[in-house]
Amino acid sequence: MTPAKNILSYSYYPGCSLHASAQEYDVSTKGLFRQLKIGLQEVPDWICCGATPAHNVDELLSLSLCAKNFSLADRVEGDLAVSCAACFSRLKTTQHKLAANDIKRKQVEAAIDGPVSLAKPVKHLLEILAKDYGLDRLKEKVEKPLAGLKVACYYGCLLTRPPEVPELDDSEAPTIMERVIGAAGAETVAWSHRLECCGANFTLSRPGVVLKLSNEILASAKGAGADCIMVACPLCHGNLDIRQKEIEEASGTRYNMPVFYLTQLLALACGVQTSRLGLESNIVSPMGLLREKNLL
């Protein structure tokens, strides 16, 4: 029997961070999708996409790791849902490059010892929520509107750049995050640093870079009057949340700015149990803010 058209179902690539430092992103994604009755089945034995370090020094390795994931994902029905902005970018880039370049494609086929499968669409959660599920349907599911919560939507680098790859929204003036969280009743602020880099994976090798760049982002959000920042990437979250105390010490500024994953806020609005949002894993506690706004 073919499933009814309005029932959505996806294969799911969480990525390495969602099984560790970003486990609250994984927990809240699953909670939200269950609440919205969107199917989500994790790709068995998925492997690391190679992230930035692989493409930094070895493009063929990076493309091959992603292509291997495509063949693993083919075992599960449904378009490939990706939560991490970095994994999303690498998987989309691989599809883009291998579709356009026969030589690279042949090399990758030799490396993974099998055909390259590019048929399955790769979709970020934002795209699934805004386009496949739809903002009107999402609005109907909101049980607890995030009224009065001022959210700074932080895109970072890889959700929208380079323009021809993610196909998510405009690369310089995107609105998809604002539209999605706006549907849940939140107020979004206009601010300068929503597309700036947080310092990304320099958090391991050169944390000084993160202290400078992420400080500028936090200062911009605070200056725009935001209560919190919303992100869609585990690295951005790590830099803005886990390193926030260190940033405060280095810059001599107190931010106390909770940083949420988009799925945490959406799941909260859609009535998912508070215990299934992973809020206890956020380093900068959001509990005070949520109580103040009567959202807990």
Place this chain on the structure above:
Amino acid sequence: MKHAKMQLSTETMNVGFVRKVEALSGSSVRRCFQCGKCSAGCPMRSFMEHPPNRIVRLLQLGQYERVLAGRSIWYCASCETCSTRCPNKVDLAAIMDALRKCSWDAQGPSKESLVQLANRLFIDNIKTYGRQYEMRLAAVFNVKSGQFLKDLMLGPKLITKGKLKMFHSKNKNVGEVERIFARIEEMRKKGEAE
């Protein structure tokens, strides 16, 4: 080297290297006309001795040794802002990848070792486990870079928050991952891949 005087002649113009970078990156180097938009938007500009537009100019002038010897290419965050904004469609982020590959393969004289160490350990983890394990990555990085106390206060906090896993297992298909690495190495030995 940054301030060393540059003597230009037809002999110093290394078009071969430019062509190699263009082939690896799939982007033109020669098309850049030095508008500087890439450097204006580069978040890492202040950490680099050569800003992005100067890197392209140095390549055009055959001065690739200056580029590879410096730390600038390793301080690129791959944020793609330069490639997004270039009016001439020079894909500078891809050129940076190509330059890092050239430096990496030649084990060249770059000044930046910590970023390279982090990359090496990250890639080794994929080969060994199939996935990334942040705890292991950070611990081994600290030992190998001699920064034993780096982020010491962060560890216990992350563990109590459930953000670091103390134990991890290999992927069931890690053998297939290892074979991908082996096949790529084999192709390179035979000259079938760059």
